[in-house]
Amino acid sequence: MRPTTSYTEMTIPSDVLASAAAAAARYAPSILNTQPWRWRVRADRLELFAEPRRHLTATDPDGRMLILSCGILLHHACVALAAQGWTARIVRTPSMSPTVPLAVLHGFEAATVTPATRQQEQAMRTRRTDRRPVSDQPIASPIIRAITASAPGAVGLQILTAEQVIELAAAVSRADAVQSQDPFARDELNCWTSRPTTDGVGLPPEVLPDRPPQTTVPGRGFGHRGTLPTGAGHDRAATYALLYGGGDDPAWWLQAGETLSASWLTATAMEVSVLPMSDVIAVPGTREALRRMLKPCDRPYLALRLGVADPVPGRPPRTPRLPTDQVVEVLAPGAFRDH
Template identity: 80%
Template sequence: MNTSTSRTGLTVSADVLAGAAATAARFAPSILNTQPWRWRVHPDQLELFAEPRRHLRVTDPDGRLLILSCGTVLHHACLTLAAQGWAAQVIRTPSMSATAPLAVLHGFEPATVAPVTRQQEQAMRTRHTDRRPVSDQPIAPPVLRAITACAPGAVRLQILTAEQVLELAAAVSRADAMRGQDPLARGELNYWTSRPVTEGIGLPPQVLPDRPAQTTVAGRGFGHAGTLPTGPGHDRSATYALLYGHSDDPTGWLQAGETLSAIWLAATAMNVSVLPLSDVVAVPGTREALRRMLKPFDHPYLALRLGIADPMPGAPPRTPRLPAAHLVEALPPNVSCREERR
C-alpha cells in the first residue's frame, strides 16, 4: 500500500486518496450531471482535472459552468478527507487545459474531525437536486443567515429583494427563449437530458418535472417533459440569491464551485432545498442583467433558489453516476508527476 508521510510521522494511503476522489465524484453536483472531472491519484497527492469530453460546448462555451462543477467536487473531496481525519493543502491552478490540473491536494496532515465536518459529510450523502416547487413554509431568518455565512470570503451570497426577484424572473425567461431559438443549444440539452439511468450520466426522465410549474421564476426549460410529478406549489415562499465574486475567470469559477458546495451542504443539513439556475448566467446578455443587481466590479456566478422542500410526494430519485473507474486513475508508485505529464 502506497503512503504519504506527514510531518507527524503518520501516513495517508493512496487507497484513502482514491476513495476520497471516488466518493466526491459520486456525490458532487454538476451542470446537467455531466460530471466533467477526473482525478489522478499519486502516492503523495491527488490531482483534479477538467474533462473536456464532458464539456457543454454550446451551452457553456467559456467553460465557466464546467470549472464551477469541478469546484464542487474539489470541496467534496476535501470534506471527505476531513471526515476521515486528514487536512489537505490545496494548490489551485485552474485552466481549461486537459493536461494541467485544476487543483492539487498534497501535504496531508492528521486533523481533529469537528462535529460540523461530520454533519456536512452526512449532508453530502443525502443532498440532491429537486426541480419541483418548494413548500409554502418560508425559511426562518436564522437559518438563512447561517446559510449566507457559509460564503464569507472571495465568493459571497446576496439575497435578492422582491423587486430583484422580478428582474431575475425576466432574465431567466429571456435566457430560456434565447436557448430555445438556438438549434445547437436545443440539441445539446436534449442529448444530456434524454439519457437512460444505466448510462450513469446526464439527467434521466425520472428527475425532470412532468410539466412546467406556475412559478414567478421559471425553472429550466428542458424542451420535453419528464416523469417526476410536479405538485401544486408556486414557490411563493422561495428565497432567491446570487452567488458572486470579484473575478470573472477560472480562478473565480473554481472558488464559486467550492463555495456552492459548502452552501448546499449547510442548507441540506438544515432541510433547505437548493436549486441552481445556470442558463441565466451562461447567456452573456442575461448575465449582464444580473450583474447590475450587484455592486460595481462584482460578477454573478450562479443564481440560486432556496426553500423548504415540499414533503409530498417525497424526494425525487438521485441522478445516476459514472463508475469510479471512469473518473479516478491511480498511478503506480514509480511514476512521478513530472514523468506522467511528459
C-alpha cells in the same frame, strides 16, 4: 505538467485518497450532470483535471459551469477527507487544459473528526437537486444567515429583494428564449437530458418534473417533460440568491464552486433545498442584467432558488453517476481500485 510547488512527504494511505476522490465524484452535482472531471490519485497527492469530453461547448463555451462544477467536486473531496480525519493543502492552477491539473491536494495532515464534519459529510451523501416547487413555509432568517455565512470569503451569496426577483424572472425567461432559438444549444440540452439512467451521465426522465412547476422564477426549460410527479403547489415562499465574486475567470469560477458546495451542504443539513439556475448566466445579455444587481466590481456566477423542501412528495430519485473507474485513475501503489 506538474505545478512547481514541492509536495510534502506522503503521510496519508493511498486508499484514503482514492476513496475520498471516489466519494466526491459519486455525490458532487455538476452542470446537466456532465461530471466534467477526472481525478488522478498519486502516492502523495490527488490531482483534479477538467474533462473536455464532457464540456458543454454550445451552452457553456467559456467553461464557466464546467470549472464551477469542478470546484464543487474539489470541496466535496475535502469534506470526504475531513470525515476520514485528514486535512489537505490545495494548489489551484485553474484552466481548461486536460493535462494541467485544475487543483492538486497535498500536504495532508491528520485532524480530529468533529460533529460538524460528520454533518457535512452526511449532507454530501443526501443532497440532491429537486426541481419541484418548495413548500409554503419561508426559510427562517437564522437559517438564511447560516447559509450566507457559509460563503464568507471573496465569493458570496446575495439574497435578492422582491423587486430583484421579478427582474431575475424576466432575465430567466429571456435566456430561455435565446437558448431555445440556438440549434446547437437545443441539441446539446436534448442530448444531456434524454438519457437512460444506465448511461451514468445527464438527466434521466425520473428527475425531471412531469409538468411545468408553478414557480415565481421559471426553472430551466428542458424542452420536454420527465416523469417526476410534481404537485400543483406554487413556490411563493422561495428565496432567490446570486452567487457572486470579484472577477470572471477560471480562478474565480473554481472558488465559486468550492463556496457553492459549502453553502449547498449547509443548506441541505438544514433541510433547505437549493436549485441552481445557470442558463441565465450562460447568455451574455442576461448575465449582464444580473451583474447590475450587484456592486459594480462584482460578477454573478449562478442564480439559486432556496426553499424549505416540501416533505410531502418525498425526495426525488438520485441522478446517476459514472462508474468510479471512469473518473478516478489510481496511480498510487497499494490504493484500492474499487470504491
